Amino acid sequence: MILINEQKKMQKQIKILSHSIQEFESTGDNKNFLQLSKRYQCDRKRVHKEILRRYADLFAIIENLKELSVVGVQNVDLLVRKNEGDFSKCIKRYQALKPMMIKYRDIFDEIICLVENGHTDGAMQRWRTFFEYSVIIMFILQQGEVVADAYYTNNLFRSLEDRLLLRTNFAWAKAADCLNGQKQISIKMLMENTYEIDAKFKEKSLVLYKLISQSIHGSAVGINMSFNDYMSEEINDLHEKHVDYYKGGISTAISNTMYILLQTYTIYFNVFSYGGLNIKDLWKQSGKEYVKIFKDSGL
Numbered sequence: 001m002i003l004i005n006e007q008k009k010m011q012k013q014i015k016i017l018s019h020s021i022q023e024f025e026s027t028g029d030n031k032n033f034l035q036l037s038k039r040y041q042c043d044r045k046r047v048h049k050e051i052l053r054r055y056a057d058l059f060a061i062i063e064n065l066k067e068l069s070v071v072g073v074q075n076v077d078l079l080v081r082k083n084e085g086d087f088s089k090c091i092k093r094y095q096a097l098k099p100m101m102i103k104y105r106d107i108f109d110e111i112i113c114l115v116e117n118g119h120t121d122g123a124m125q126r127w128r129t130f131f132e133y134s135v136i137i138m139f140i141l142q143q144g145e146v147v148a149d150a151y152y153t154n155n156l157f158r159s160l161e162d163r164l165l166l167r168t169n170f171a172w173a174k175a176a177d178c179l180n181g182q183k184q185i186s187i188k189m190l191m192e193n194t195y196e197i198d199a200k201f202k203e204k205s206l207v208l209y210k211l212i213s214q215s216i217h218g219s220a221v222g223i224n225m226s227f228n229d230y231m232s233e234e235i236n237d238l239h240e241k242h243v244d245y246y247k248g249g250i251s252t253a254i255s256n257t258m259y260i261l262l263q264t265y266t267i268y269f270n271v272f273s274y275g276g277l278n279i280k281d282l283w284k285q286s287g288k289e290y291v292k293i294f295k296d297s298g299l
Helices: 001-026 031-054 056-083 089-114 120-143 144-152 156-161 171-175 187-192 200-215 243-273 278-298
Strands: none
Touching: 031 056, 031 089, 031 243, 056 144, 056 243, 056 278, 089 120, 089 144, 089 243, 120 144, 120 187, 120 200, 120 243, 144 171, 187 200, 200 243, 243 278
């Protein structure tokens, strides 16, 4: 009975779409065709509003934490420009990471934007890049100036000369004592050689990273995996999606993103002076509020 009803619903949708296209082709009047498109857009807007309404406080504290990190990095930039000599022991790390910190913030914004609109699988694919950036940032910060210099000089031209092969990606990391002599470097090896990160989170993140890679590369495992609570076998799901459909994906994306964000920026601000801006205390206070709101949201 359910299958029959779904078939009827699909037939009705196809008929409406077909009629609108035929009318447009015969008369040139696209009014009905555009109205149909607006109806599809309304459904997306409905999902967006439901998610924002359900998790309004959570997204608010996330935005506060993002702005706190942005202001902190901008403050470091101003201090370096004011007196580079004060940063002589970490100036190469600053120079190497300056462009990455900009992209790091942008990727974070993309993740949150995708989550807010119900694209949680897409958010997790961006999380894969966010995770890689986080690991690289933490590794460079902790391994010191020699590694930062190797990263900074491993530029586009050198990569092109090597035909952009995988060995180019992390070749710079061989400058670290812990990876000296290794033939091939992976993101896993970088992660394993970062410290101040919970061992269980490392293990969990690497498993998650592999799963998402399967999804990105279209493996048989990856295309049958969803981070949402419900997984459809249809490209165009006949089931009407509400905010609860996305709950599992939102929880996964937000929790994994925020933990590594906080860890990465904490290490960043431990390395660079912040000129009286007590970023650690601000992180601590905001972090506690984030944990409270996350738990209260039911995720």
